[in-house]
Amino acid sequence: MLTAILAIAALAVLFGLMLGYSAIRFHVEGDPIADQIDSLLPQTQCGQCGHPGCRPYAEAVARGDDDINKCAPGGEATILAMADLLGREPVALDAEEKLPAVAFIDPERCIGCTLCLQNCPVDAIVGAAKQLHGILSKECTGCELCLPPCPVNCISMVPVTEEISGWRWPFPSTPLKETAKSQPERAAA
Amino acid sequence: MKTFIASSPHVARVNRVDSIMLQVLLALVPGILAMIWFFGWGLLINILLAVTFAVAAECTVILARGRSPLPAIADLSAVVTAVLFAISVPPILPWWMTLLGMLFAIVLVKQLYGGMGYNPFNPAMAAYVFLLVSYPVAMTNWLTPTMLTEHHLSFTESLRIILDGSLPQGLSWDAVTSATPLDEMRGKLDRNLTMGEIRQSPLWGAFGGRGWEWVAAWFLLGGIYLLWKRIITWHIPVSLLSSLLVCATLFWAIEPQTHPFPAFHLFSGAAILGAFFIATDPVTACTTTRGQIIFGASIGALVYVIRTWGGYPDAIAFSVLLLNIAAPMIDHYTQPRVFGHGGKRG
Amino acid sequence: MAVAHSLIANRRLWTFHGGIHIPDEKSLSNGAPIAPIALPSRLVVPLQQHIGAPARVIVAVGERVLKGQMIAEPTGLVSAPVHAPSSGTLVAIESHPIPHPSGLMAPCAIIETDGEDAWAELPPPMTDYPQLDPELIRERIRWAGVVGMGGASFPTSVKLSPGTDRHIHTLIINGAECEPYISCDDRLMRERSGHIFEGVRIMHHLLGVKQVLIGIEDNKPEAIEEMRLALAETDMHTYTEIVPIPTLYPSGGEKQLIRILTGKEVPTKGIPAQVGIVCQNVGTAAAVADAVLEGRPLVSRVVTVTGRAIANPRNLEVPIGTPASDLIAHCGGYRETPRKLVCGGPMMGFALRDADTPITKATNCVLALTPEESPAPGPALACIRCGRCAQACPANLLPQQMYWHARAKDLDRVQDYNLFDCIECGCCAQVCPSHIPLVQYYRYAKTEIWSREQEKRKSEQARARHAAKQARLERQEQERQAKLRKQKEALAAKAKAQAKPETAAKQQASAASPTETANDS
Numbered sequence A: 001m002l003t004a005i006l007a008i009a010a011l012a013v014l015f016g017l018m019l020g021y022s023a024i025r026f027h028v029e030g031d032p033i034a035d036q037i038d039s040l041l042p043q044t045q046c047g048q049c050g051h052p053g054c055r056p057y058a059e060a061v062a063r064g065d066d067d068i069n070k071c072a073p074g075g076e077a078t079i080l081a082m083a084d085l086l087g088r089e090p091v092a093l094d095a096e097e098k099l100p101a102v103a104f105i106d107p108e109r110c111i112g113c114t115l116c117l118q119n120c121p122v123d124a125i126v127g128a129a130k131q132l133h134g135i136l137s138k139e140c141t142g143c144e145l146c147l148p149p150c151p152v153n154c155i156s157m158v159p160v161t162e163e164i165s166g167w168r169w170p171f172p173s174t175p176l177k178e179t180a181k182s183q184p185e186r187a188a189a
Numbered sequence B: 001m002k003t004f005i006a007s008s009p010h011v012a013r014v015n016r017v018d019s020i021m022l023q024v025l026l027a028l029v030p031g032i033l034a035m036i037w038f039f040g041w042g043l044l045i046n047i048l049l050a051v052t053f054a055v056a057a058e059c060t061v062i063l064a065r066g067r068s069p070l071p072a073i074a075d076l077s078a079v080v081t082a083v084l085f086a087i088s089v090p091p092i093l094p095w096w097m098t099l100l101g102m103l104f105a106i107v108l109v110k111q112l113y114g115g116m117g118y119n120p121f122n123p124a125m126a127a128y129v130f131l132l133v134s135y136p137v138a139m140t141n142w143l144t145p146t147m148l149t150e151h152h153l154s155f156t157e158s159l160r161i162i163l164d165g166s167l168p169q170g171l172s173w174d175a176v177t178s179a180t181p182l183d184e185m186r187g188k189l190d191r192n193l194t195m196g197e198i199r200q201s202p203l204w205g206a207f208g209g210r211g212w213e214w215v216a217a218w219f220l221l222g223g224i225y226l227l228w229k230r231i232i233t234w235h236i237p238v239s240l241l242s243s244l245l246v247c248a249t250l251f252w253a254i255e256p257q258t259h260p261f262p263a264f265h266l267f268s269g270a271a272i273l274g275a276f277f278i279a280t281d282p283v284t285a286c287t288t289t290r291g292q293i294i295f296g297a298s299i300g301a302l303v304y305v306i307r308t309w310g311g312y313p314d315a316i317a318f319s320v321l322l323l324n325i326a327a328p329m330i331d332h333y334t335q336p337r338v339f340g341h342g343g344k345r346g
Numbered sequence C: 001m002a003v004a005h006s007l008i009a010n011r012r013l014w015t016f017h018g019g020i021h022i023p024d025e026k027s028l029s030n031g032a033p034i035a036p037i038a039l040p041s042r043l044v045v046p047l048q049q050h051i052g053a054p055a056r057v058i059v060a061v062g063e064r065v066l067k068g069q070m071i072a073e074p075t076g077l078v079s080a081p082v083h084a085p086s087s088g089t090l091v092a093i094e095s096h097p098i099p100h101p102s103g104l105m106a107p108c109a110i111i112e113t114d115g116e117d118a119w120a121e122l123p124p125p126m127t128d129y130p131q132l133d134p135e136l137i138r139e140r141i142r143w144a145g146v147v148g149m150g151g152a153s154f155p156t157s158v159k160l161s162p163g164t165d166r167h168i169h170t171l172i173i174n175g176a177e178c179e180p181y182i183s184c185d186d187r188l189m190r191e192r193s194g195h196i197f198e199g200v201r202i203m204h205h206l207l208g209v210k211q212v213l214i215g216i217e218d219n220k221p222e223a224i225e226e227m228r229l230a231l232a233e234t235d236m237h238t239y240t241e242i243v244p245i246p247t248l249y250p251s252g253g254e255k256q257l258i259r260i261l262t263g264k265e266v267p268t269k270g271i272p273a274q275v276g277i278v279c280q281n282v283g284t285a286a287a288v289a290d291a292v293l294e295g296r297p298l299v300s301r302v303v304t305v306t307g308r309a310i311a312n313p314r315n316l317e318v319p320i321g322t323p324a325s326d327l328i329a330h331c332g333g334y335r336e337t338p339r340k341l342v343c344g345g346p347m348m349g350f351a352l353r354d355a356d357t358p359i360t361k362a363t364n365c366v367l368a369l370t371p372e373e374s375p376a377p378g379p380a381l382a383c384i385r386c387g388r389c390a391q392a393c394p395a396n397l398l399p400q401q402m403y404w405h406a407r408a409k410d411l412d413r414v415q416d417y418n419l420f421d422c423i424e425c426g427c428c429a430q431v432c433p434s435h436i437p438l439v440q441y442y443r444y445a446k447t448e449i450w451s452r453e454q455e456k457r458k459s460e461q462a463r464a465r466h467a468a469k470q471a472r473l474e475r476q477e478q479e480r481q482a483k484l485r486k487q488k489e490a491l492a493a494k495a496k497a498q499a500k501p502e503t504a505a506k507q508q509a510s511a512a513s514p515t516e517t518a519n520d521s
Ligand code: SF4
Pocket: A041, A042, A043, A044, A045, A046, A047, A048, A049, A050, A051, A052, A053, A054, A055, A057, A070, A071, A072, A073, A074
């Protein structure tokens, strides 16, 4: 009995040491993980995650300073992708998921103040001082950063109309009668 | 008309799980009747008990999970598990062992893994092995076939044996029980008797054990019915039985005095039942065609190996469980060549 | 006939894995001849009825259009024009529901018909096409807006120009019509075989193939007989053969039919031309004959209106843009309230949400199914891994594995199991005893993967633009700093020479900074 316990304890210690060693030995230098996380983020650059953009948020997650559930525009898909990449458990989104939308400037009211333009992270607004500004809706990420600075409140968000080319079949909704886990590892990989 | 997005196909489906399970139960009937004929009412009592326990266990677990148990019961999979278990264990097994077995099968092996479709192990066989390992004596205490005993246990006598273990007045255990033919052969071979001597025993019939051979024949009929109805495909049963036959023939040809003749292997124990009803359980078997052949053939070979050199007389349960573990891996390496993909795979 | 019989005896047929036998239900609709339908007062003509780039409208709203007049022109190589199906006034270009599983709207030309059905001036017939430049013939087919009429709606002219580097040896004409219920190709072969052969002859000429194989499922003996008789009357029997094939769904799938007739497998993600084959539907052949020999564009098609909910199921010749409800009314309306109205066949079609959805070039069937024919699917059970799906799959996939991963939304693993080789035939779902909507899982996974790729491209673009903006801001900041430094240095130099440096420097610096960021954009 005692020998068995000792043997198992010894094995545990041995494996622990091996794990620890490999963690040091194979530690990846630089910050490619932040790059990888950044590539999963939607690049809306909206700051809703509490960081000044997607890249800073990616770096925070890579450092372990922030959770993976802060990006509202990315929604569930992004959380799942990050959980997958980082080997963490997926968590529920810490914000409300919004329908995709783009900004629209009311041409009647725009005074050409250039304030929105300075705030747009992706240069999706074109215009010059004292001229009507317009939004390149193809480039707009829907971050809403241009809304607050507008002195006449002429910018509004309009939902993106669903187009056939981007339409997705809905996930089958018939509830499975009796299932517990989402996916048991049956397929030996 | 309601508007909804539902994908094609739009016409009625052809199969349904419950109808498949019902056909399996139907196919078991002739074999079960034969078993009752040869081994008495205890078998029927066991089946009823096992079904009750299994359904009750399934209900409880699903209720505890906050779901409606009806659909799960209605798919009849628990009933099939229970019946397969009941016909694999001795017909006078104490009731609490049946209960234990069914709890083990339904709660641990099936529901804990997520329920129907998720269990990696065949629940009936897992329960059988669990009991065999825990209570080896009770689990090998088979009744003597009716034509070999004077006393035929009546329904109430069987019931009393099962419920409180009390034998009818004036009867000893030896009068009603005997080893199974497989058991007996193992024992005698170990005592260096030759096949010729062993076959003198009254337990021996034309090609298998007395009674047993006919039970197996009726199960074979049920199996053929399943094949005909396309409930199962030929791959697993045929590969299993042929590999068992090949092994048996080989060793018998080399040394007929120490190895029983091939038909004995096929018609003894649970070989036929296992080939058509147990190894074919879709949830725990391989799903690719080539995988199924490997799966079946491996079980057949393992059965022979365990029967001949292993510690237990029969081996269907062990072999099936062992191959259950290997099934996902076999599936993985036997993926079919997808249409339009040039090179042969795996 | 004797010749034909000896030919069948010689032709070897191949098989594909899986496939299923399902009641074909064709006798519901294949008894009556193709009938014309009364011209609707309003036609809704979708501007994109083909795979490829959308067509560009070339007539102004309010203009009068004539039947066969081009109202939208193709915008790319893989594109097709749209013609007015009847004469009348183009009253609007607006969004209208089109036949699509989403039930979403797309731009359509709305034509109010004037009842005259007056033809526009059509190009001259090309009866002497063997003497003409093949390019001219292709151009004519392209002009006529002919697309694959079996459902894929790929522009036919593109398929007929495989390029000089590909050696095409066989033209396969698809008359298999393996989907249950549908009988439009069956009727077409019975009634317009001569027309079909004219089209085949033209395509044979364009492709320069050695042989033409016309595959027809053997549950259509009348069509086979008629096609054989018609073939015997032409001089085409030296290179053309009518090949009856066993009825097994989905033998009419392009890849499956090619396999059955030639034993060749179209490589994954590939096209038939890679194995030297071009495959066209019988309806397409007839449309090609119309375009080349009569100069008529594709403005109508044969549609099967069937299902047990329809009073008198039959086939109709329908102008493109006719609402499905008109077809149903023409067939006597509903016998009983259908549970589902399907566009296409029961195995691969999709439910129509709106009976006003127009008929397009690709619509081969309007199917009204009774609750008995199409019972509401019970809740799906868990997969029992029975493998029936894999046995039925004509692509030899493992549908149960794809299902596991699609359900777990593991889009990478689904692709490991070759999701994109799935032809969405529905065999797997049809045989699944757990009644899992397998095909929908695959369609979900496919569209999800495509849309993620799209989003990925978009976010890449946003990242680049964001990075560019930040780089620009940084550059401006640096330039500003540099300027400031220069000015400071200059001032410092001055200060050495002069006495009071501070005030001037301050003035200069504040003048330089603020305007810059604002103006530069
Ligand atoms: S919330 Fe998401 S999209 Fe917005 S900045 Fe943060 S990471 Fe980028």
